[in-house]
Amino acid sequence: MQQRVVVTGMGMVTCLGTGVATNWEALSAGRSGIGPISLFDASDCYTRIAGEVAPHFDSARHIPVKEYRRLDRFQQFALVAAGEAIDDSGISCPPENPYRFGVIVGSGMGGLATIEKGVEVIRTKGPSRISPLMIIMSVINLSPGMLAIKYGFRGPNFGLVNACASGASAIGEAYRLVREGCVDVVLAGGTEAVITSLSVGGFNALRALSTRNDEPQRASRPFDAERDGFVLAEGSGMLVLEAREHARARDASIHAEIVGYGATDDAFHFVMPDPQGDGAYWAMKQAVEEASIEPSRIDYINAHGTSTDLNDKIETLAIKRLMGPTANKVAISSTKSMTGHMIGAAGAVEAIYSIMSIKTGVIPPTINLDFPSPECDLDYTPNKAVSRTVDYAISNSFAFGGQNASLLFKRV
Amino acid sequence: MDELDKRVVDLIAEVLVDVNKENIQLNSKIVADLGAESLDIYDIIALLEDEFDMEITDEEVEKIQTVQDVADFIREHKKRS
Numbered sequence: 001m002q003q004r005v006v007v008t009g010m011g012m013v014t015c016l017g018t019g020v021a022t023n024w025e026a027l028s029a030g031r032s033g034i035g036p037i038s039l040f041d042a043s044d045c046y047t048r049i050a051g052e053v054a055p056h057f058d059s060a061r062h063i064p065v066k067e068y069r070r071l072d073r074f075q076q077f078a079l080v081a082a083g084e085a086i087d088d089s090g091i092s093c094p095p096e097n098p099y100r101f102g103v104i105v106g107s108g109m110g111g112l113a114t115i116e117k118g119v120e121v122i123r124t125k126g127p128s129r130i131s132p133l134m135i136i137m138s139v140i141n142l143s144p145g146m147l148a149i150k151y152g153f154r155g156p157n158f159g160l161v162n163a164c165a166s167g168a169s170a171i172g173e174a175y176r177l178v179r180e181g182c183v184d185v186v187l188a189g190g191t192e193a194v195i196t197s198l199s200v201g202g203f204n205a206l207r208a209l210s211t212r213n214d215e216p217q218r219a220s221r222p223f224d225a226e227r228d229g230f231v232l233a234e235g236s237g238m239l240v241l242e243a244r245e246h247a248r249a250r251d252a253s254i255h256a257e258i259v260g261y262g263a264t265d266d267a268f269h270f271v272m273p274d275p276q277g278d279g280a281y282w283a284m285k286q287a288v289e290e291a292s293i294e295p296s297r298i299d300y301i302n303a304h305g306t307s308t309d310l311n312d313k314i315e316t317l318a319i320k321r322l323m324g325p326t327a328n329k330v331a332i333s334s335t336k337s338m339t340g341h342m343i344g345a346a347g348a349v350e351a352i353y354s355i356m357s358i359k360t361g362v363i364p365p366t367i368n369l370d371f372p373s374p375e376c377d378l379d380y381t382p383n384k385a386v387s388r389t390v391d392y393a394i395s396n397s398f399a400f401g402g403q404n405a406s407l408l409f410k411r412v
Numbered sequence: 413m414d415e416l417d418k419r420v421v422d423l424i425a426e427v428l429v430d431v432n433k434e435n436i437q438l439n440s441k442i443v444a445d446l447g448a449e450s451l452d453i454y455d456i457i458a459l460l461e462d463e464f465d466m467e468i469t470d471e472e473v474e475k476i477q478t479v480q481d482v483a484d485f486i487r488e489h490k491k492r493s
Contacts (some may be wrong), residue, residue: 065429065430066429066430069426128467129458129461129462129467131455131458132451132454132457132458133455133458230486372491
């Protein structure tokens with residue numbers, strides 16, 4: 001029998017701060033977390049701005065002291081976000097039925113900073129001097145692995161690699177595992193820390209990043225006519241997904257229900273979206289059909305909204321195809337205007353933002369939307385948050401590689 | 413303890429953060445007394461190699477038991493080079 005799937009725990013760390021409450025306050029106020037790059041010397045890069053997580057982000061001390069220097073930044077973020085999510089869920093760990101508890105963590109590129117250091121060691125000292133921590137700190141599946149160790153979750157456990165959709169895909173696949181009754185609980189989300197010279201240089205070579213270096217907080221401007229690329233950011237979002245009956249049995253407080261997940265691929269190009277937005281449209285449509293609702297019931301779309309020319313135009317097209325004449329009535333926003341683009345963490349963090357819109361009745365704004373682009377003519381909640389009752393919210397994530405993931409959340 | 417001994421203790425303490433540094437004595441056995449497991453050992457070796465710009469082979473590691481053994485090994489290596 002299929003299970004209904006609910007969210008009982010949420011946690012995050014972003015450039016806006018640590019914790020869901022801190023983030024939500026910043027988003028509601030329309031605050032940007034973008035600034036000059038400090039994590040490496042970016043003076044030779046075309047792009048010198050990013051959304052960096054501030055030092056001392058582990059304010060609740062979720063990272064065991066011994067592990068601190070043995071983990072790459074992307075793993076540290078996952079521990080902090082997961083710590084908040086598990087605390088929030090009230091699940092006692094290790095659980096009594098550990099094989100019914102899984103972990104799925106998405107990440108686009110893993111421990112890139114660690115790999116860069118390793119390459120430097122090869123050049124300067126030779127391969128025999130590589131740190132024994134290098135492999136541990138760079139592989140993506142160590143994030144779900146270390147969370148299994150920490151919480152004693154012994155069920156399905158894997159890393160999921162899907163570039164900018166990794167976090168959303170992780171939640172979607174976790175949702176299916178719970179729905180099909182394979183497990184009762186999955187700790188699922190995404191994590192990323194690739195503000196490094198290799199990644200900034202690489203995205204610059206693809207002409208994907210904003211170079212508005214003089215105005216960092218105005219650089220991420222989704223749907224605006226003067227947008228010139230995305231702003232790279234880092235962070236993690238983690239959710240506790242749980243079978244509804246399991247959550248009820250332990251009297252857990254429920255944030256929202258997941259009622260639909262769509263997963264498609266454009267099958268079109270390495271990095272460009274399908275010009276008709278077919279893949280994006282079908283991802284949203286699958287999610288809506290799974291929930292058996294009319295698209296017009298959707299109150300809020302947390303857009304992928306990267307601030308690149310193509311994404312914002314084509315996502316708009318896909319939303320219009322999905323919603324028809326009601327597209328003008330749905331509230332849309334891109335929270336990437338404030339957080340930047342956290343790649344593999346983005347989908348997970350934005351899933352939580354979507355749930356927060358349901359819980360609080362606040363639509364966070366798209367900031368820097370000063371000059372609406374002619375091809376982007378829907379209601380993107382420009383510059384100021386608005387109040388609105390949200391019963392259904394969709395979170396979109398689209399990846400380089402053509403992968404699309406849409407998650408549909410419902411008020412409980 | 414001389415400066416080199418102290419530096420060795422510092423590096424071991426950096427890895428074995430669960431061990432109170434005052435309990436790391438020259439005659440402490442790194443595995444038996446301080447509880448180091450294999451990854452800890454590799455981690456300590458890598459730190460020593462970086463700090464003293466040397467390479468320690470697995471055969472040499474086999475012979476090391478105590479903190480004193482580590483310090484002596486480094487002194488020996490310094491004399492040789």
